[in-house]
Amino acid sequence: DAGVIQSPRHEVTEMGQEVTLRCKPISGHNSLFWYRQTMMRGLELLIYFNNNVPIDDSGMPEDRFSAKMPNASFSTLKIQPSEPRDSAVYFCASSFSPGGGYEQYFGPGTRLTVT
Amino acid sequence: GIQVEQSPPDLILQEGANSTLRCNFSDSVNNLQWFHQNPWGQLINLFYIPSGTKQNGRLSATTVATERYSLLYISSSQTTDSGVYFCAVGTSGTYKYIFGTGTRLKVLA
Numbered sequence: 001d002a003g004v005i006q007s008p009r010h011e012v013t014e015m016g017q018e019v020t021l022r023c024k025p026i027s028g029h030n031s032l033f034w035y036r037q038t039m040m041r042g043l044e045l046l047i048y049f050n051n052n053v054p055i056d057d058s059g060m061p062e063d064r065f066s067a068k069m070p071n072a073s074f075s076t077l078k079i080q081p082s083e084p085r086d087s088a089v090y091f092c093a094s095s096f097s098p099g100g101g102y103e104q105y106f107g108p109g110t111r112l113t114v115t
Numbered sequence: 116g117i118q119v120e121q122s123p124p125d126l127i128l129q130e131g132a133n134s135t136l137r138c139n140f141s142d143s144v145n146n147l148q149w150f151h152q153n154p155w156g157q158l159i160n161l162f163y164i165p166s167g168t169k170q171n172g173r174l175s176a177t178t179v180a181t182e183r184y185s186l187l188y189i190s191s192s193q194t195t196d197s198g199v200y201f202c203a204v205g206t207s208g209t210y211k212y213i214f215g216t217g218t219r220l221k222v223l224a
Binding site: 105108 | 158
């Protein structure tokens with residue numbers, strides 16, 4: 001398996017622009033997670049989906065952030081409008097969660113810089 | 116919410132040395148993973164270990180769930196072991212993981 005795939009790997013954008021990050025989970029996995037990593041706050045869970053349904057978005061910082069999972073093999077995280085404080089590494093992870101224990105697998109991350 | 120503490124925060128070793136990293140958590144957990152974040156930023160799965168002991172080459176891990184801690188052992192360390200080691204835990208009824216603040220390891224040649 002190719003693992004979790006994220007694109008782009010690096011994104012540089014100007015404040016106010018829309019940013020869309022993409023994720024393809026591991027085939028057969030039914031849970032998908034978006035995390036953000038910064039020096040100040042470490043690794044934070046933003047939102048997670050189970051069977052394509054958003055289960056908990058309490059970590060989404062504000063209304064400028066939105067996430068979708070239109071099907072089992074694709075998810076997007078959108079920031080509109082972007083701000084310099086959104087600069088971070090955004091990770092997507094997936095797992096197979098049959099209701100019991102599970103193991104998360106992380107993608108390579110997208111390094112976002114907002115100037 | 117559950118608190119996850121890792122110690123030590125920083126560790127410098129000479130190549131070939133052994134080390135023990137600790138993860139304490141404040142509540143019962145159903146899921147626990149150890150990750151290695153390498154200098155290129157990749158998060159690599161080391162162990163999924165909500166309880167018991169596992170070994171993989173020079174690495175091993177033990178979780179004592181009743182006492183709310185997990186240990187990661189690195190033996191005969193190599194420079195490629197450098198990076199940050201994270202413990203992440205999840206509790207019953209949720210798929211969420213809470214990450215510790217990590218142990219930053221530097222192995223000197």
